Amino acid sequence: MSIRKGKNYPYGIHIPDMKYLCASSPIEVMPAPNKLFISLSQHIGAPAIPVVAPGDEVKKGQIIGKESGAISANIYSSVSGKVLSIEEIVNGVGQKQKYIVIENDFKNEEVLFPDMKDFEAQSIIDRIRLAGIVGLGGAGFPTAVKLSPKSPLEILVINGAECEPYLNCDNRLMLERTDDIFKGINYVAKALNVKRIIIGIEKNKPEALEAFSKYEGFEVVALKKQYPVGSEKHLIYCTTGRKVPVGKMPFDVGCCVQNIKTMIACYEAIELNKPLTEIVMTVSGLGINSPKNLKVAIGTPFEDIIKYCGGLKENTVKLVCGGPMMGKALANTVKFASKTDSGLIALSGEECSVAQPSNCINCARCANNCPMRLMPMYIESCALAGDFVGAEKYGAMNCIECGSCAYNCPAKRALVESIRFAKAKIKEAKQNGK
Amino acid sequence: MENNGQMLVYSSSPHKKAPRTTRFIMINVCVALIPACIAGIIFFGYLAAIILALSLISAVISEFVYLLICGMNFKKICAQFDFTSCVTGLLVGLTIGVNYPLYAPVLGSMFAIIVVKMFFGGTGKNLVNPAIAGRIFIFISFQSVVTEWILPSGNPVTGATELTGMLESGNLSSLSLLDMFLGRNLAGCIGETCKLALIIGAVYLCAMRIIDIRFPLIYIAVTGLFTVALNGFNFAYFLPSILLGGLIIGAFFMATDYVTTPNTKAGNYIYFFLLGILTAGLRQATGMETVSFAILLMNLLIPLIDKIIINKPFGFTKTKKKSVKDN
Ligand code: SF4
Ligand code: SF4
Numbered sequence: 001m002s003i004r005k006g007k008n009y010p011y012g013i014h015i016p017d018m019k020y021l022c023a024s025s026p027i028e029v030m031p032a033p034n035k036l037f038i039s040l041s042q043h044i045g046a047p048a049i050p051v052v053a054p055g056d057e058v059k060k061g062q063i064i065g066k067e068s069g070a071i072s073a074n075i076y077s078s079v080s081g082k083v084l085s086i087e088e089i090v091n092g093v094g095q096k097q098k099y100i101v102i103e104n105d106f107k108n109e110e111v112l113f114p115d116m117k118d119f120e121a122q123s124i125i126d127r128i129r130l131a132g133i134v135g136l137g138g139a140g141f142p143t144a145v146k147l148s149p150k151s152p153l154e155i156l157v158i159n160g161a162e163c164e165p166y167l168n169c170d171n172r173l174m175l176e177r178t179d180d181i182f183k184g185i186n187y188v189a190k191a192l193n194v195k196r197i198i199i200g201i202e203k204n205k206p207e208a209l210e211a212f213s214k215y216e217g218f219e220v221v222a223l224k225k226q227y228p229v230g231s232e233k234h235l236i237y238c239t240t241g242r243k244v245p246v247g248k249m250p251f252d253v254g255c256c257v258q259n260i261k262t263m264i265a266c267y268e269a270i271e272l273n274k275p276l277t278e279i280v281m282t283v284s285g286l287g288i289n290s291p292k293n294l295k296v297a298i299g300t301p302f303e304d305i306i307k308y309c310g311g312l313k314e315n316t317v318k319l320v321c322g323g324p325m326m327g328k329a330l331a332n333t334v335k336f337a338s339k340t341d342s343g344l345i346a347l348s349g350e351e352c353s354v355a356q357p358s359n360c361i362n363c364a365r366c367a368n369n370c371p372m373r374l375m376p377m378y379i380e381s382c383a384l385a386g387d388f389v390g391a392e393k394y395g396a397m398n399c400i401e402c403g404s405c406a407y408n409c410p411a412k413r414a415l416v417e418s419i420r421f422a423k424a425k426i427k428e429a430k431q432n433g434k
Numbered sequence: 435m436e437n438n439g440q441m442l443v444y445s446s447s448p449h450k451k452a453p454r455t456t457r458f459i460m461i462n463v464c465v466a467l468i469p470a471c472i473a474g475i476i477f478f479g480y481l482a483a484i485i486l487a488l489s490l491i492s493a494v495i496s497e498f499v500y501l502l503i504c505g506m507n508f509k510k511i512c513a514q515f516d517f518t519s520c521v522t523g524l525l526v527g528l529t530i531g532v533n534y535p536l537y538a539p540v541l542g543s544m545f546a547i548i549v550v551k552m553f554f555g556g557t558g559k560n561l562v563n564p565a566i567a568g569r570i571f572i573f574i575s576f577q578s579v580v581t582e583w584i585l586p587s588g589n590p591v592t593g594a595t596e597l598t599g600m601l602e603s604g605n606l607s608s609l610s611l612l613d614m615f616l617g618r619n620l621a622g623c624i625g626e627t628c629k630l631a632l633i634i635g636a637v638y639l640c641a642m643r644i645i646d647i648r649f650p651l652i653y654i655a656v657t658g659l660f661t662v663a664l665n666g667f668n669f670a671y672f673l674p675s676i677l678l679g680g681l682i683i684g685a686f687f688m689a690t691d692y693v694t695t696p697n698t699k700a701g702n703y704i705y706f707f708l709l710g711i712l713t714a715g716l717r718q719a720t721g722m723e724t725v726s727f728a729i730l731l732m733n734l735l736i737p738l739i740d741k742i743i744i745n746k747p748f749g750f751t752k753t754k755k756k757s758v759k760d761n
Contacts, residue, residue, distance in 0.1 A: 011748075015450065165450065233748065233749065234748075237748075243748070243749045244749050245749045245750075245751045246747050246748075246749045246750050246751065248749070316442075317442070317443050318442060318443045318444075318445075318449055319442055320447075320449050324447075324448065324449040324450045325447060325448040325449070325450065326447050326448070327447060327449065328447065329442075329443065329444045329445055329447070329449060330442065330444070331442060331444040332442065345449075347449055347450070351450065352443070352449050352451070354443055354445075355451075355455065356514075358456055358514060358557070359555070359556055359557045359558035359559060360558050361456055361459075361518075361557060361558040361692045361693055362558055362692050362693045362694075362695070362697060363459075363692040364692070364695070364696075364698065367697055367698060367745055368699065370745070371748065373745040373746060373748045374745065374747060375697065375698075375744050375745055377697065378697075378744070394744065395745075395747045398747045398748070401447070403447050403448030406448050406451065407448050407450065407451050407452055408451075408452050409451070410452075410454050410455050410458070410459055411455075411456050411558070412451060412455065414445070414446055416446055416447055416448065417445075417446035420446070
């Protein structure tokens with residue numbers, strides 16, 4: 001099918017995308033390390049419950065953590081080996097999580113799911129749930145829940161925008177595994193029972209656009225290169241023209257947004273009978289010696305990944321897990337690859353600003369660029385003054401934390417940090433009120 | 435691991451920020467004012483240079499002294515110095531005439547920086563534009579001392595300037611439009627007579643994406659058209675009303691100051707439209723040059739505009755509004 005142009009959305013920002021660092025390097029498979037730390041909460045919702053004990057022998061693809069509750073996900077071992085311990089670790093982004101530590105025996109024995117009996121909608125959803133698939137774009141919301149909407153949907157939107165600078169893994173996957181993605185999308189569309197499938201890809205990935213245009217049955221939309229076009233609400237607007245109302249979810253306008261990587265995971269679970277044990281991530285930034293697109297086993301320590309990519313350069317000042325706009329900074333390298341990690345970016349001093357904030361000069365750049373049309377400077381001043389009612393009035397709860405406001409602020413104010421703080425306080429107040 | 439000793443910065447997202455800082459913006463505004471300064475010096479001679487230097491230096495020194503008195507150490511002041519006081523100082527100097535006593539620019543800058551800016555909390559916290567306030571301060575304080583404007587030739591014009599003369603008597607000025615544009619034979623302040631220089635600066639600011647060209651143009655156009663309307667729709671008034679007086683410098687360099695403009699696009703349209711109406715109306719009513727008074731008055735309205743007009747979130751719907759009210 002031919003490539004269609006996306007609807008124009010006037011608010012957003014333009015960031016140097018820095019994708020050149022590894023846009024053309026094919027995905028490399030990183031061998032699993034000696035020791036893996038697999039977190040039991042790699043998703044939104046309740047942590048999984050460990051079903052192995054220290055000393056147990058596990059195989060690759062064997063379940064080690066079982067979902068607990070409706071919104072949760074199974075966790076599988078990504079290597080064969082022995083469970084050393086189950087311990088709580090505070091990782092580099094400051095989360096305290098339970099980890100299952102597994103020692104790799106390098107035998108690579110693997111267990112698979114049985115073949116699917118049929119490919120009906122419910123069996124597909126069950127398999128996706130079983131395989132522990134969650135939204136791999138970063139949110140980590142269990143995909144099976146997303147595929148069982150309360151009301152019927154009309155459109156499946158696939159997010160191939162990858163608007164975060166530096167990140168390349170979706171782009172590489174779209175080029176290298178186009179067929180698998182296509183199959184995955186079709187299964188998911190079947191599970192959702194939707195007729196219309198749209199895939200939105202930013203214009204700066206012409207090869208990916210080209211690759212998808214040869215398939216029949218879905219619309220390929222070329223999106224303007226603008227951050228954050230890959231945010232759910234904006235992607236829906238740019239591809240379908242529908243606006244998700246304030247405080248509503250994509251399914252309220254009959255859409256379901258899925259990530260490229262999630263589609264591949266679905267394909268692997270359904271056709272190859274594999275659970276989710278590997279992720280593809282971009283290791284990039286001017287602070288890393290050899291930027292790469294890597295396929296790593298879930299649970300691989302970031303330290304090993306950094307070593308595999310040639311180590312950090314002297315000038316690294318910041319390590320970011322995820323993309324540089326929405327990812328989390330790491331205080332140290334104690335972090336282990338999880339389902340939702342899409343990047344490890346080592347920023348050098350010249351790339352990231354560590355300037356001190358000064359007074360807001362009311363330039364309104366933040367408000368003019370906010371893709372959600374909020375008033376970030378007011379939310380911030382309300383939040384700093386402790387007026388969380390005011391912060392809510394200026395739209396704090398609608399903030400998608402995209403960082404467009406803080407990116408452009410000449411006074412270098414920590415807008416997103418304050419807004420996040422305000423959001424937490426507003427939520428707290430609501431809970432106490434109920 | 436080898437990099438363990440390295441300090442990693444740990445802070446909130448986003449981790450990448452645009453290189454543009456407040457300081458960069460303010461330095462560029464200063465750069466944009468350079469043509470006007472040069473034109474002023476060419477037209478009005480060395481006295482203009484002295485006045486500009488005095489106002490600039492006293493503005494910067496006022497800021498430093500104030501902060502030092504507040505107990506900030508010198509290094510920190512230097513580190514956070516953002517050149518806004520340079521812009522203020524230059525604008526104060528550009529908007530007075532060469533016949534003012536030399537302590538006028540010093541007093542004006544001090545008033546602008548200390549009273550109008552620093553007392554309210556420094557950069558970004560001031561209610562009204564410091565340069566405008568400084569100019570009005572000088573204008574009112576020296577009203578009885580300085581009653582005439584100086585022509586570039588050095589001869590004084592008593593009483594009415596070209597603009598006020600035109601508005602009062604209703605006779606169009608005898609100057610050619612080109613003279614008005616270049617500032618030849620035009621009495622006035624150091625920086626406001628040569629429109630060419632000001633427009634060069636304004637184009638630079640637009641090219642650097644520091645000001646949004648739409649808003650000053652709206653201001654200028656509304657002022658011109660409203661003057662035309664007040665004078666019986668005589669379009670011969672249009673260009674003179676724009677080119678005479680301080681409208682160009684006010685529109686491009688004073689009214690567009692970030693701190694004293696509304697924070698939304700819609701608010702800005704209203705602000706600059708009202709500003710044009712007010713300027714033309716006051717000019718007609720008082721027979722004086724009222725650009726700075728109009729800007730001062732409108733500055734005071736900004737909190738109101740910003741209270742009423744805020745952006746509507748993406749996906750905002752009417753029903754949502756109702757439910758908020760119901761609560
Ligand atoms: S306020 Fe929120 S949604 Fe708006 S630009 Fe800032 S981070 Fe993005
Ligand atoms: S971008 Fe920064 S300086 Fe400008 S209004 Fe927003 S918070 Fe203030």
